Amino acid sequence: MIRLRASTSDAVLDEAQVRRVRFLLLEFLPAARCQVSQGPGIAIVVPDRSQEDLTEALQRRIEETIGCQLVVDD
Structure with a gap:
């Protein structure tokens, strides 16, 4: 399972950002489903993929979309 959260809690x-993040994850992993919490405290969960599946390039694209860094949430 991939679990990410924004480094900025607020x-x-x-x-539009939620749709873009979902598109990136579903298209480029590919994943069957994902959950994106709008926040405050953005959280992203992709239940059917492992953390190793998330490439640095894809994570950077998501971070550019949301405007802050992501950290792995164990």
């Missing part, structure tokens, strides 16, 4: 996503 970060919030708008609907």
